[in-house]
Structures are given as structure tokens and as C-alpha cells.
Amino acid sequence: MADASIDAVVTDPPYELGFMGRKWDASGIAYSVDLWREVLRVLKPGGHLLAFGGTRTYHRMTCAIEDAGFEIRDTIAWMYGQGFPKSHNLDGAHKGWGTALKPAHGTRHRRAQALVGT
Known part of the structure; x- marks a missing residue:
């Protein structure tokens, strides 16, 4: 792609959790400063x-985006009222307790702006 040829980039890279042992979710691509520099290069x-x-x-992805030269402008959180925590049940005096909080927010979004030449 040509330099400064794209108005906006919307992307949902892997969350890098190693979901179910899948290689696609443990690639490190979301943390790649080089990847985000390439995005910056093609953005107008x-x-x-x-x-x-x-x-x-x-937070790791955000650091890579910022290190690539973007200015972080906003964070948008997806809030929702339902969810089930991934928890371990405790025994003994703490029987019935779990080790996780019920999730109440989901994916975070980063809005960053390419400031080069502005």
C-alpha cells in the first residue's frame, strides 16, 4: 500500500490470550510495534x-500503538450486564466462594490518531 493512502483503520487483532491453545491467538502480532508503524505509514x-x-x-497493545508513533486519544469500553466469571471454587472455610469477579465490561477499543504531517 502507498504511504498516506488510508483514511481510517478499524481492526480486531488477536487478544493474545492463547485461547484454547490456538496459535492464532498467541502470535504476538497485536504487540508488534513494527505492525503499528506500518499502519501509521499508510494512514493519511x-x-x-x-x-x-x-x-x-x-494495555500491551496500546503501548505498542503509542510506541509506533500514534497519539492515544480515547478509550471506549463496552459495558454489559451479563457474564459468567471463569473461577475456581474454594473449599474449607471459604466453601461457596470463587476467585473471579463477574465480568461487567468487555473489549476495550483504542482510538488513536496519526499526527504526522498534521
Whole structure:
């Protein structure tokens, strides 16, 4: 792709959780500064990036995006009222207790802007 040829990028890269042992979800691509530099290269000045990330790993992706040269503008959280925690049940004095909180928010989104040439 040509430099500065894209107005916006919307992407949902792997959350890098190693979901069910799947290689596609443990590739490291979401944390690749080189990948995000390439996105920055093809974005027009002032163009926007919206990248979805997992609640446990979005911070690593955000750092890579910022390290690539983007300015992080906003964070958007998907809020929802239902969900089941992945928990371990406790025994003994704590029988009936679990080790996780009920999830109440989902994927975080990063809105970043390409400031080069603006």
C-alpha cells in the first residue's frame, strides 16, 4: 500500500490470550510495534485507528500503538450486564466462594490518531 493512502483503520487483532491453545491467538502480532508503524505509514495525516483489544491484554497493545508513533486519544469500553466469571471454587472455610469477579465490561477499543504531517 502507498504511504498516506488510508483514511481510517478499524481492526480486531488477536487478544493474545492463547485461547484454547490456538496459535492464532498467541502470535504476538497485536504487540508488534513494527505492525503499528506500518499502519501509521499508510494512514493519511490525521487519520484514525480504532483497535479492539481484550480486557486483560489491551494495555500491551496500546503501548505498542503509542510506541509506533500514534497519539492515544480515547478509550471506549463496552459495558454489559451479563457474564459468567471463569473461577475456581474454594473449599474449607471459604466453601461457596470463587476467585473471579463477574465480568461487567468487555473489549476495550483504542482510538488513536496519526499526527504526522498534521
